[in-house]
Amino acid sequence: MKNKIKKAHCAVDYAFQRIGGKYKGRILWILRDGFLRYGELKRAVVGITPKMLTQTLKELEADELIFRKVYLEVPPKVEYSLTDTGKELIPFISLMRTWGEKQMSSD
Amino acid sequence: MKNKIKKAHCAVDYAFQRIGGKYKGRILWILRDGFLRYGELKRAVVGITPKMLTQTLKELEADELIFRKVYLEVPPKVEYSLTDTGKELIPFISLMRTWGEKQMSSD
DNA sequence: TACTTAATTGTACGTAGTTGCACTAAAGAT
DNA sequence: ATCTTTAGTGCAACTACGTACAATTAAGTA
Numbered sequence: 001m002k003n004k005i006k007k008a009h010c011a012v013d014y015a016f017q018r019i020g021g022k023y024k025g026r027i028l029w030i031l032r033d034g035f036l037r038y039g040e041l042k043r044a045v046v047g048i049t050p051k052m053l054t055q056t057l058k059e060l061e062a063d064e065l066i067f068r069k070v071y072l073e074v075p076p077k078v079e080y081s082l083t084d085t086g087k088e089l090i091p092f093i094s095l096m097r098t099w100g101e102k103q104m105s106s107d
Numbered sequence: 108m109k110n111k112i113k114k115a116h117c118a119v120d121y122a123f124q125r126i127g128g129k130y131k132g133r134i135l136w137i138l139r140d141g142f143l144r145y146g147e148l149k150r151a152v153v154g155i156t157p158k159m160l161t162q163t164l165k166e167l168e169a170d171e172l173i174f175r176k177v178y179l180e181v182p183p184k185v186e187y188s189l190t191d192t193g194k195e196l197i198p199f200i201s202l203m204r205t206w207g208e209k210q211m212s213s214d
Numbered sequence: 215t216a217c218t219t220a221a222t223t224g225t226a227c228g229t230a231g232t233t234g235c236a237c238t239a240a241a242g243a244t
Numbered sequence: 245a246t247c248t249t250t251a252g253t254g255c256a257a258c259t260a261c262g263t264a265c266a267a268t269t270a271a272g273t274a
Contacts, residue, residue: 020123182219
């Protein structure tokens with residue numbers, strides 16, 4: 001089983017289930033141009049707990065939206081980056097971001 | 108107070124808070140071209156309970172993404188449609204839908 | 215008089231998502 | 245031997261999200 005989508009009633013439902021979640025959008029957006037280590041992500045995703053970060057990264061990895069590369073070093077080093085499928089979501093998150101910015105400024 | 112966004116760390120976060128929720132995307136998509144009555148929406152959003160539909164519609168209305176028009180008749184008649192702000196989200200939901208369709212077929 | 219219809223509302227309950235905090239591993243430096 | 249660093253894990257608590265089902269309103273019809 002590739003991921004944890006229960007039952008999608010339509011493609012919109014499916015997509016929302018896959019990138020819903022409190023931090024998924026932000027993480028994907030932050031990873032848009034490059035490789036980030038766990039600690040860098042933790043600093044970038046302001047307010048996230050290590051527990052949630054780990055959990056969310058695992059889900060994104062299971063969903064094949066991000067790639068996790070482990071370096072066998074001590075202290076440990078792990079780098080995260082977008083997969084091709086994940087990269088396909090960037091234009092759409094970008095659109096959403098533009099809309100969000102506009103809305104925030106007009107409140 | 109216009110809506111219930113607590114604190115957005117960035118525009119991506121803000122946008123996701125505003126159209127997150129289990130049914131919001133689907134409802135907006137269904138309303139993309141026209142006016143629908145409560146009962147019609149209930150049939151269109153397969154699996155939703157009347158309680159959740161009412162609640163979600165209220166949130167979308169408070170967020171100014173949909174417009175609610177009440178006809179003073181008996182039995183009651185209420186029509187929902189997208190506001191201009193809501194319409195701006197359609198291209199992006201459309202993109203998401205395309206991505207979702209592609210993903211669903213490749214599983 | 216009772217029944218039907220449309221769009222809800224209210225209460226109670228159950229599950230899923232999120233948080234807080236303490237804790238671990240393993241090598242190298244002090 | 246203890247300290248430091250990085251990337252986590254484990255558990256309990258809490259809150260938000262979602263479900264189930266009964267009840268409401270008020271005019272029109274049988």
